Amino acid sequence: MKRLSILMVALSGFLFLASAQPRPLKAVIDESLQFSVSQSLAMAKLMKSMPARLPRTLDASGKLVTSNSAWWTSGFFPGVLWYLYEYSGDTALLNAARMMTERVRDQQYTTDNHDVGFMLYCSFGNGLRLTGNDDYKKVLLRGAESLGTRFRPRIGCIQSWNADQRWQCPVIIDNMMNLELLFWASRESGDSKFRQWAVSHADTTMKNHFRPDYSTWHVIAYNPETGAVAARKTAQGFADESAWARGQSWGLYGYTMSYRDTRDPKYLTQACRIADFLTGHPRMPEDGIPYWDYDAPDIPNALRDVSAGAIMASALVELSQLVEAPLSAKYLAFAEKQIRSMASPRYRATMGANGNFILMHSVGNIPSRSEVDVPLTYADYYFVEALMRLRKLPGNR
Secondary structure: HHHHHHHHHHHHHHHHHHOOOOOHHHHHHHHHHHHHHHHHHHOOOOOOOOOOEEEEEEEEOOOEEHHHEOOOOOOOHHHHHHHHHHOOHHHHHHHHHHHHHHHHHHHHHHHOOOHHHHOOOOOOHHHHHHHOOOOHHHHHHHHHHHHHOOOOOOOOOHHHHHHOOOOOOOEHHHHHHHHHHHEEEHHOOOOHHHHHHHHHHHHHHHHEEEEOOOOOOOEEOOOOOOEEEEEOOOOOOOOOOOOOOOOHHHHHHHHHHHHHHHOOHHHHHHHHHHHHHOOOOOOOOOOOEOOOEEEOOOOOOOEOHHHHHHHHHHHHHHHHHOOOOOOEEEEEEOOHHHHHHHHHOOOOOOOOOOHOOOOOOOOOOOOOOOOEEEOEHHHOOOOHHHHHHHHHOOOOO
C-alpha cells in the first residue's frame, strides 16, 4: 500500500508538471489560425448582406460598427481574409477576400489623406501576392501615385492629415506604415520616385520624431514654407511627451519594413533601438500586452491596447529574422510571449462572440473617447500576420 501511495504521488507530480508545461508554439499558432478562419468566415457572411461596408469595431452596446472604404481601416479585413486563405486554401475565404477587396478599389484615387497604403497594400497587396492578378497591380500603382501627391519636398515627408487650425502640415508616426506601398511600387514599376519619397520620409521621421530614448512623438507639425518643425504633439496619447503605445509599435514596424525593403543599416539600427526601448520598458506588463500609453497615469490599472501588442509582435517576428544572435532569440521570444498572451482567453474571443472579431481589448483613441476597450479590425490583421510569419519559421510549419 505504501509503495502504491508513493507511485500515486509520483504520478500526480508528473501530471502536474506536464500540465504546467506551455503548449507547443506550433499548436498555439494552428489553433489560433483555425479559430480566426471560423470567426472571419462568419464575419464575411454577415458582410455579404451589407454591400459596400467593411467591419471596423463594436460600439459600447456590442453592436457592429462598419465603415465605407474611405475610413482608414477599410483594407484590414480583406487582408485578414487573404492571409487566412493563404493558410487554409479554403475557396470560401478566397471568394470572401475578393469580395471585400473590391469594396476598397475606389481608394486608389484618394489624395486627401495618407492612409492609402493601409487601405490598398493590406487588401490588394496581399491579393496580388497570392493570386498574381494583374488588375490588382494596376490598382496598387495608381494608389502609390495618389499617395505621392501628399509628398512635401520642402519638408521631406508625406503629409498625414490636412491642415487645420492646430497644424499646417502634420505628420504622424503611423505614416511610416504607408511606405511599404511606395517601396513596392518602385520595385514593380522601375520608377525611382516612389523609393525617393519613401526614403526621404523615413529619414526625416527618424530625425524629427524620436526622442533620445527612442520613444516617438505622435505628431510632428511642420511649417510648410520653411520645412522646420513647428510643434511636437500628440492626438491619441496621454500627453505630448508620453509614449503612446500604438505609435511606438508603428515606429518599430515601419523601420523594420524599411530595412527589409532597402537594406540600409541605419533603419535596422533604428528598429533595434525601438525594439529595445519597448521590450525592456519598465512599464511593459509581464504578459507583453502594452498599456494604451506607457506613461498613462493609472498604471497598473490602465487599459491595455491589444492592437499595439499585435503590431509589435508582427514586427518583432520579422526583425528577429533580420538580426544575428543574441538579438534574434530575444526578439523572437518576446513576440512568442505576446502571441501566447493574445491567444489566451484573456484577449481572444470565444467562437461566435465579440461580433466575430478575433481579439478583444484594444484602444482606439482615449482622448477623444472613441473605440475604448473594444475589438479593432487592425488588431486582428496584425495578429493573423504575426501568426503567419511565425508559422513560416523552422519548427512551426
